[in-house]
Amino acid sequence: MSKRTPKPNGHDAYRSGYGSFAEDRKRWEEQVYQPRRRFRKDGITFSTVSSQEVPHIVGPEYFEENRWDPRERLAWPGEYPYTRGIHPTMYRGRLWTMRQFAGFGTPEETNQRYKYLLEQGQTGLSVAFDLPTLMGYDADDPLSEGEVGICGVSVSCREDMDILFDGIDMGEVTTSMTINGPAAIIWAFFIAAAERKGIPRAKLAGTLQNDILKEFIAQKEFIFPPEPSVKLVVDTIEFATKEMPKWNSVSVSGYHIREAGSTAAQELAFTLMDGFCYIEETLKRGLDIDSFAPRISHFFNSHIDFFEEIGKFRAARRIYADRMRNRYNAEKERSWLLRFHTQTAGCSLTAQQPENNIVRTATEALAAVLGGTQSLHTNSLDETLALPSEKAVTIALRTQQILAYETGVANSMDPLGGSYYVEWMTDKMEEDARDYMRRIEEMGGVVAGIENGFFQKEIARAAYTHQQELDREERLIVGVNAFEHKNEKIEIPILKVGEHVARQQVQRLADVRARRDDAKVEETLNALRRACENDDNVMPYLIECAHADVTMGEMVREMEAVYGTYVETAYF
């Protein structure tokens, strides 16, 4: 065997210990990178999925040039500014909650799915409502035709909620409800249903999405105009603070902003600003920041660009802690913590070769875990087409269990902390988000931004840019604009919602209306109307309505009479 003598190279020079990292970087660029660099000829961009250019490499010179002090930028898990995680033990103390969003058809059918998921080891429930419910229409409203039970479960009255949680201990399982426009009403149904089972409201634990600002910005499921809508959110925050200490009143959501086509930095900035808007409005009502801030949670998207997402999650914690501590002068540490749920990106999934979606979802879930999420929903492989089948839901849940128990990624906290690239990305996310936040404040805040179309235009532009990159094949999606199967037929077992759903829901409403005490209905609705007119907190009145079997549509119409409705101006 011949002995190879090592050639002298830059590595030796570095080892000999002279020069700064910046000089060393320069030497490498000039002597090694420039002379020998070559690029693929496939025309594919090196930018992130948000069209963000990234450096070809980041090295120690980045820390040197920016006087980058890990004690200040990172600290340790459970320490301000929480870049490395909000808990001192992170996943060693407790794994993230595996929470799969589910709901379809009748409350009876969804109730069966919940029981199945709990048996499979899922640790919390997450309710998906159908479109009529999300928009505040009863199942028997003419506008609900064709949509009852399609995108989620149909709930129009308290009895629907009773059935949805039949045989499930509402005081033990935590429940997350994805509802915004009529969030206060659905919450009232939930509280009333629990009270009828003898569970006091103070014992209930869960989360209401209840983030109406992102509806105006992205998902468009609003009922009332922005100002009274925000007032209702503040009502729920106040009510939770006073009566339901275990309830997360708002889950400030970037998920839908991202799905609508925003970049990662836009998702981060717009979401945080929405949350700060609720906080400022609640402060105006005279609540102490530390009395309610610990109950505000967040909800982010985990998209396909691995490092960009990890940077986003880490930056989110840092920006939030700074603002809560230094702008709102929160004193309790719990108020500084950005706790968040993550869902993998529905918009990254493809109808083509749907099995590939398992890989996409696993990668996105890994980013969420490495980013320190508190709970996670992994999408099912068939979700681009319809509600997921039971098999697909199980694979999605198993993906999380494999990450948690087999891969070892949860063993050491913030394992990517200190990576030159991840820290650059985290700083870049923070910088870009803060830039947007400044612009939003200069235009007068989130509501002003909604009214002048700022958010809608920014998102529409980002979505179109992304689509153009795909059309030009500068960005590839496997199975869609590259590596296609010719004449692929989409064949996966799809959950079909039967026509019995609308019939059954309409019938139940008719029964409820026939059986209830009409005088009580009128009395509770009148009280609700007066509460709206007097700007009182509506929650106690909504709960009374729920107990009196007033339907959601009836409550919404009563409130609309005072608050009005909203029609947006569209931008594209």
Add this chain to the structure above:
Amino acid sequence: MSPEANTDRKVRVVIAKPGLDGHDRGAKVMAAAFRDAGFEVIYLGLRQTPESIVEAALQEDADVIALSILSGAHMTLFQRVLKLMKENSLDDVLLTGGGIISDEDIEALEEMGTGRIFGPGTSTQEPIRYIREWVGENRPV
């Protein structure tokens, strides 16, 4: 309008989201793509009823009605728009669209009498080409 004024007229497309579904990313991306392709875009936006869509197509003298539906309610909604188009004698107007629609449903819709329906992952150029060809053949100027 005189025939002369018609010679260089733009293709007129009404884009709408019928039903309660608020997911307007696809509709807006297509609106921008149609605009950039030189079409006249009449973007009606969210929560349109079949009646309001057909009314707009009549008013605007549209060549094409394009619907975007992601809620799963496409069978009901396309059918209702189609029926209203027939009632209003809009036989020379193309009804097309897209959304989260399976191959099976796409076949059923096209059999029912809609134009081509585009599923997830379609390039913006495909519907643009299709509409140009269709208008060239069916509504020549």
